[in-house]
Amino acid sequence: MPRLMNYDPPRQCDLFLCLTIMQRTFPFLLFALVPLLTSCDRLFGIVRDAPVAFMPDPARVGAVIRAAPGVDNVQYLSFQEGRSFGLNGIEPGAHGYEFLYHGDTYVGGSLEFVEDYKHRVEYSQEHLGFSPPSQECIDATRPVMIRIEEELEESCGLTNLQASVIEHCIRMKCK
Numbered sequence: 656m657p658r659l660m661n662y663d664p665p666r667q668c669d670l671f672l673c674l675t676i677m678q679r680t681f682p683f684l685l686f687a688l689v690p691l692l693t694s695c696d697r698l699f700g701i702v703r704d705a706p707v708a709f710m711p712d713p714a715r716v717g718a719v720i721r722a723a724p725g726v727d728n729v730q731y732l733s734f735q736e737g738r739s740f741g742l743n744g745i746e747p748g749a750h751g752y753e754f755l756y757h758g759d760t761y762v763g764g765s766l767e768f769v770e771d772y773k774h775r776v777e778y779s780q781e782h783l784g785f786s787p788p789s790q791e792c793i794d795a796t797r798p799v800m801i802r803i804e805e806e807l808e809e810s811c812g813l814t815n816l817q818a819s820v821i822e823h824c825i826r827m828k829c830k
Contacts, residue, residue, distance in 0.1 A: 698783050699785070703823075704820065711807070713733070713752050720756050725795065725799050727759070728756065734753070736748030748772070752768060759795070767780070
């Protein structure tokens, strides 16, 4: 018959010591892991956005972008997002359109208008990437963005667009 080993349960103070050590080291471990878990996709570039009163005609917006200095190629995309669950239950998804534009070696960006289910319209224009663009690229694209905004005010009736635009320079020098 096999002999049973005597089981010696851990003493109360050993459990307390173990819990104390875990309790004291957990915040440090969490602090060390958060950057590893959250910093995988770092963006670089420039974003210019603003709320606007209405969704302008995509044909007019496309014409403005095509006429901008330094822009050679323009692509149009429209989208409809799926429904989302919000405070008021299931809500219809946002819809909008986006223009991708490129020019010479340094000019490139995207322009987007999005309308949510409450009919709020958001304008944004950006040049973003996972690796830092060259300073020449930012220096060439930013004036084109500003020129497009000037023309959107004039040609599409988006009054005070330039005054309401907020510029975000993400890990880049924009001015």
